[in-house]
Amino acid sequence: MFDRQEGAQSAHIYAANEADFRKVYDAVMSLLFKVSYRIVNDEEAAEDLVHDSLIKMHEKQLVFPSLDDAKYWLIRVVKNASLNYAKRKTRERKAYERALKEDRRQTDSGETELLKAETMKKTKEALNKLPVNLKMVLILKEYAELNYKEIGRVLGITEGNVKVRVFRAREQLAKLIGEDDVYLPR
Structure with missing residues (x-):
């Protein structure tokens, strides 16, 4: 350089x-x-x-x-x-x-976890109190995530009948649980 x-x-x-x-x-x-x-x-x-x-x-x-x-x-x-x-x-x-x-x-407070657990317990108890025909449509709809047509095929009833049963089952479930006592996550 x-x-x-x-x-x-x-x-x-x-x-x-x-x-x-x-x-x-x-x-x-x-x-x-x-x-x-x-x-x-x-x-x-x-x-x-x-x-x-x-x-x-x-x-x-x-x-x-x-x-x-x-x-x-x-x-x-x-x-x-x-x-x-x-x-x-x-x-x-x-x-x-x-x-x-x-x-x-991932993280919920201890209080939230407790409220969720109590809600699950109340829901299961209330679900068991429903008549079998209403209980089955709710289980197939909410837990198995089947649509109305699929539920109708499984139960051998019309799609319209499934809709009516789901509506009635939810209505009775809400009365049995008491909506004010249920924790609903946001």
């Missing part, structure tokens, strides 16, 4: 040289910050990314033919670092949101 002592008049920029580093810093710092900030939308992160890029240039002791070459190299480095930062933050945010949703789905 070109030796610094031999070419004092040279336009080369030596990143390891304090004066040249200061020249680059003064010339491009605000531009680099604007580039990074537009990508990451966070002042502190943009400033850190710019400083990291300048430090990288200094530590690698890069030599540039001109101030413009140093500027364009730094813009590329800052742009790429900012894009990577933005992608990482998006992934982290999505992971955090997924974790929050999973937590809500």
Whole structure:
């Protein structure tokens, strides 16, 4: 490479040289910050990314033919670092949101668990008190998840008759349980 002592008049920029580093810093710092900030939308992160890029240039002791070459190299480095930062933050945010949703789905308070258990017990007791013809249509509808036509085929009755029985079974079940005493999850 070109030796610094031999070419004092040279336009080369030596990143390891304090004066040249200061020249680059003064010339491009605000531009680099604007580039990074537009990508990451966070002042502190943009400033850190710019400083990291300048430090990288200094530590690698890069030599540039001109101030413009140093500027364009730094813009590329800052742009790429900012894009990577933005992608990482998006992934982290999505992971955090997924974790929050999973937590809500998976964890119920002790009180909620108790209320669910009591409701299940009351429902089973009430279901057993229903006449067999009403009990069967509800079991096939709610637990086996059959549609009205399928239930009709299984029980040998019309689809209309199934609908009537399901309605009556739900009505009687609600009376037996007492709707105010049932926990319904949201």
